[in-house]
């Protein structure tokens with residue numbers, strides 16, 4: 001019954017489990033943690049072999065991302081930037097240039113670590129307007145790469161550790177003979193064994209809780225970059241005399257294509273976050289089975305016997321399974337498009353990224369809270385995932401912005417005919433799916449009607465539809481996740497069906513007012529929902545071992561004090577040995 005994206009989490013990566021480099025370490029400074037993450041990055045690369053081969057195999061790539069995220073969030077971020085963004089973008093736009101091929105080779109064998117520099121201090125979600133310039137000089141056949149002012153300083157690439165050789169894909173405005181041709185990607189050597197290259201300055205940024213990446217504010221001061229370093233394949237080429245020959249006609253199209261590998265990054269981030277959600281559920285549930293507490297009429301019970309705990313953790317488990325099934329669908333669609341994702345696949349990945357990272361953030365937060373004080377400590381892993389989840393909703397397309405753009409593109413499509421709600425049994429999976437579909441289609445139609453008309457003020461029109469569009473996009477993510485897990489339920493056994501029913505009931509409960517207002521549920525059904533959810537939790541409590549096993553979390557990840565069969569012994573083994581022997585004088 002395993003539901004886990006990318007099966008090869010075991011296999012070749014499992015060998016790394018025996019490597020002490022991946023053992024948990026306490027008490028490191030931010031810089032020591034960061035250096036450890038770079039060492040782990042190299043070790044994973046060594047194990048995987050050619051980075052190009054890994055990038056070209058999405059299942060292998062996402063498996064590596066998932067495995068690394070569960071063990072070290074910072075190593076995951078390094079992997080995603082190196083493989084998905086830097087190397088991926090070079091492969092897409094290097095064409096047949098031997099110079100660019102030599103840069104690809106450097107990232108392939110990780111002689112240099114790859115960076116991706118798009119965002120600037122004043123240009124985040126609006127990066128299309130970024131202001132770093134690459135002014136072409138036909139006499140020297142070089143670009144002059146320059147940050148004109150503070151607003152254009154590259155904002156937060158991992159350029160902080162200057163003694164690590166790094167090669168970046170830098171997005172900058174191509175200017176030739178005084179004409180601005182829009183944003184293009186360039187390969188720029190940031191640092192080598194002697195530190196930062198001349199003309200490049202990087203100031204390390206402050207601490208980010210739970211995330212030790214060496215992010216730095218980076219500026220270019222008239223850095224000379226050879227003409228051959230422009231990644232123009234499929235975008236446009238610059239002749240030696242400075243004439244620009246575009247392949248894609250508009251600057252906006254070229255920018256979107258130059259940023260195309262963000263889709264791969266999104267998929268990697270999604271599957272990695274869900275791996276952390278699976279690990280959080282497994283650890284929190286294993287702990288909750290052992291952790292004792294008081295109870296009316298009983299001296300002690302395991303906290304998992306409480307309905308409140310079940311609702312939180314089984315609800316998290318249900319969302320984890322549903323979102324993992326959705327991510328699998330997105331991964332399949334991506335893996336089936338070797339020529340690059342179609343628009344439909346891109347939209348599916350965007351909706352999946354948003355739905356999954358928001359869900360993972362809630363799941364991880366819930367799991368952390370249900371572990372009480374133990375959940376606060378990094379050695380039990382979940383606390384570390386909280387920081388990663390925060391970054392995940394912002395990076396690779398801020399969730400709100402990405403969802404509004406994706407929903408905006410999808411509202412125009414031909415939806416199903418207007419939905420007529422029918423009465424039905426809320427414990428029936430087919431009926432639950434019908435309710436979720438109905439909500440999605442109704443919101444789609446409402447959003448569409450809000451986006452037409454108006455008085456010609458496009459921003460006011462967009463704003464009028466925005467909230468409904470976002471609700472539509474979220475409803476689409478939930479429906480897709482439910483649908484995908486439902487498809488698997490028909491192929492498997494009852495435990496998964498019971499879990500899916502809980503997922504559906506919690507989603508109806510979340511939007512109970514909406515369903516009631518649209519006549520899709522009765523007032524009695526709304527009143528009975530809490531009991532229905534409790535009854536479902538009671539049923540799932542008998543399946544829980546099987547469902548936790550189905551998460552397929554590697555033993556190495558579960559090997560934390562509260563993740564084993566005896567947390568007291570594990571905790572004592574790790575910590576009380578450091579205490580002095582009890583003194584005979586003390587009572």
Ligand SMILES: Cc1cc2nc3c(=O)[nH]c(=O)nc-3n(C[C@H](O)[C@H](O)[C@H](O)COP(=O)(O)OP(=O)(O)OC[C@H]3O[C@@H](n4cnc5c(N)ncnc54)[C@H](O)[C@@H]3O)c2cc1C
Nearest residue numbers: 116117118119124125126156157391394395396398400401
């Ligand atoms: C962990 C991490 C690693 C990163 N690594 C890199 C990297 O290696 N290279 C790189 O180039 N960048 C990197 N980034 C930067 C990342 O690309 C930006 O964070 C992202 O583009 C969002 O920009 P911003 O953070 O400036 O948000 P802003 O654009 O400042 O957004 C702030 C708020 O405004 C809202 N908002 C913004 N625009 C809109 C809109 N149009 N409609 C509605 N709401 C809006 C957002 O939802 C958000 O809540 C990284 C970010 C993170 C978190």
